[in-house]
Amino acid sequence: MRSYWIRRAIGAAAVLLLVIAANFFLFRIMPGDVVSSIVDPRFSPEAKERMREVFGLDQPLLRQFVIYVRRMLTFDFGISFLSQRPIWDELRSRVPNTIALLGSALLISSALGTWLGVQAARKRGGITEKVVLISGSISFSFPSFFVQLVLLLFLAYTLPVFPLRGSVSIPVPQGAIDRMLDYIWHLLLPAGSLVLLGFGSWAIYVRNLMVKTLGEDFILLARAKGFSESRVLWNHAFRSALPPILTIFLLALPGIVSGAVITETVFSLHGVGKYLLDSIMGHDYPAAGAAFYILGLLTIISNLAADAAYAIADPRIKVGRRAGM
Amino acid sequence: MIKIPRWSFITFFLILVIAVFAPMGLSRSPQETVAKPFAPPAWTGGDAPPPFSAVLSPSQGIVVLDWEWEAPENISIKGELVFEGYSVSKLVWTTPDGRTFTLASFQGSGKWPLDLDGRDITFKTALGIPPLANALPLLFPSRGEHRVSIEGDIPSGGSLNLTLPGGKWGLMGTDQRGRDVLALFIMGIRVSLLVGISATLLASFFGLSIGLTSGYLGGVVDSLVMRTVDVLLSIPVLPILMVIVGIWGKGLWQLVIILGLFSWMGTARTVRSLALSLRESCYVENLRSIGASPWYILYRHLLPEAMPVLLATISLGVPGAILAEAGLSFLGLSDPRVISWGRMLHEAHGFGAFTAGAWWLIIPPGIGISIICLVFLDMGRSIEEMADPRLKGSLRQ
Secondary structure (H helix, E strand, O other), X not given: OHHHHHHHHHHHHHHHHHHHHHHHHXXXXXXXXXXXXXXXXXXXXXXXXXXXXXXXXXXXXXXXXXXXXXXXXXXXXXXXXXXXXXXXXXXXXXXXXXXXXXXXXXXXHHHHHHHHHXXXXXXXXXXXXXXXXXXXXXXXXXXXXXXXXXHHXXXXXXXXXXXXXXXXXXXXXXXXXXXXXXXXXXXXXXXXXXXXXXXXXXXXXXXXXXXXXHOOHHHHHHHHOOOOHHHHHHHHHHHHHHHHHHHHHHHHHXXXXXXXXXXXXXXXXXXXXXXXXXXXXXXXXXXXXXXXXXXXXXXXXXXXXXXXXXXXXXXXXXXXXXXXX | OOOOOOHHHHHHHHHHHHHHHHHHHOOOOOOOEXXXXXOOXXXXXXXXXXXXXXXXXXXXXXXXXXXXXXXXXXXXXXXEEEEEEEEEEEEEEEOOOOOEEEEEEEEEEEEEEEEEEOOOHHHHHHHOOOOOOOOHHHHOOOOEEEEEEEEEOOOOEEEEEEEEOOOOOOOOOEOOOOEEHHHHHHHHHHHHHHXXXXXXXXXXXXXXXXXXXXHHHOHHHHHHHHHHHHHHHOOOHHHHHHHHHHHHOOOHHHHHHHHHHOOOHHHHHHHHHHHHHHHOOHHHHHHHHOOOOHHHHHHHXXXXXXXXXXXXXXXXXXXXXXXXXXXXXXXXXXXXXOOOHHHHHHHHHHOOOOOOOOHHHOHHHHXXXXXXXXHHHHHHHHXXXXXXXXXXXXXXX
């Protein structure tokens, strides 16, 4: 158990370090003066010199990197070129929106996908299985933004059921409940489209695993013992298929974060991904680096959460044997 | 018996032919304005004028326009008339209610070049209206017969082209700049194929070299490479790509290289596991025992062995690269001069296709991307089946 967690923690730290290093070096290999990637080029020479000292740009590269890592870990991202405000202040209001989008989309699509996959495996050749197979091939080949644009066109413009853009209405409605409902109303289409695109491939994967598991001898044994069909299905078959399902959850995570960036752009949500794009478009390098770092951090944290779930689901970890992956 | 190839191979061949030859068949540059902005496709219903064009020449000195619609978006008269000797001539517009406007007049001899555009200030002042007013309602006050004629001395040569942009256009309508969406769509195939295939080839080259080396050498190199793959696979790629494109530039070839650098991991894994199993096989052991160098074994024996698998991975990897390119272009991180399907969707999203209800700007590029991806997926699967016939049953179950 302990060695598992040590391995996972080292893995997470390695990814974090890579993200920070990528941030550090990417913005330093760009053409031109290093200062221009950290300090607004419109600053006066004196101010630039001052910034050089503050950011330690006159020091050796390794020392700079250590300073950089410390600043990243304390969320001290500097000042945005575009808004002239501390970047963390701007990001802080956006992080919950991104988490809400990612979290709801992930939870709903994995729950729906798992349930459909299990149903499809139980009744081979039924309608559920056909739905699963078709929705799976759609989610593999249709670009997410295309599906979202079509949804936006028909469900927000032609039939104005959903809002066109943004995370909240302007003006913001009064009262906590109204504000909450307004927020959910704005989230429904973006999160719903992510679910629509995500559950299919998920369901196919679960179905394939379950079909394989249901053909094994211990299922036959469970049936022979006279357990009810749902108990065989969920307590025996699904339980033993759970660890690989969580593995695929892990593998799918980065792609879902990438999808959230595009989704936020399509629906103009007030999120980290949209901030990343706006910063890149506006050549606001410190802000772009910070947004990238936050997205990386979100991925790492969800990774660790999935690892925790894996540790619970796979009994081999508890007894200290290496999991078969 | 002749085996008919899978549908995807035929479709791929057709797409390739269209991508190579169709742009040559376009009569005008896809960047050219052909009709009013956001004109719907011609086959849709609705009351909108079709595009109109006519020629005025010495023999045909008058054009009669039976106009049954609202005033068009614009009018343009371009060309050159030639007069022999001293002549006085003018171009006259007559509305259904009998009012006449002198659009331009000529005095002298020789060539009379004309380039009139309804939006030009000189054109408006010639009509006697303020520079910011719209000239078209004045020229098209009501439905009925409108006339353009050359009056005065008859020219001896040359011709004038009169064009009115239509309210509908072609198979797929027009975009926010009045460009033909069908032409843009055809041009977009090239970018998708070019970026998709070359980025995947590059990625496969990296993946092959890294996978073969890592699998064959084993040990520290192998575990180092595999840890790197694990780490790279657990970072969201799109934000990295966005940052790199933002810093490095939005060119097409830069995009290919960046995509290649960030999509070799899957191939490396597959090739590595193959190399790992081959390394233990008897014939490689025999080769080693007769003194073959690792290099020789890798490139003379393991590489050909890995080829079918590699071909399938390439084909299965192309959709990923195409989707990544389209995604980046959709976000606006592509060369604005290069027409691609992602770029078309970006412009549709950013320049008000929604408020215009212009679904014809969104459906064609999206369907195009999906079809190309499906074609490559199916080709990849059938190559996989050819390489390993055991897969046939399991995929079709």
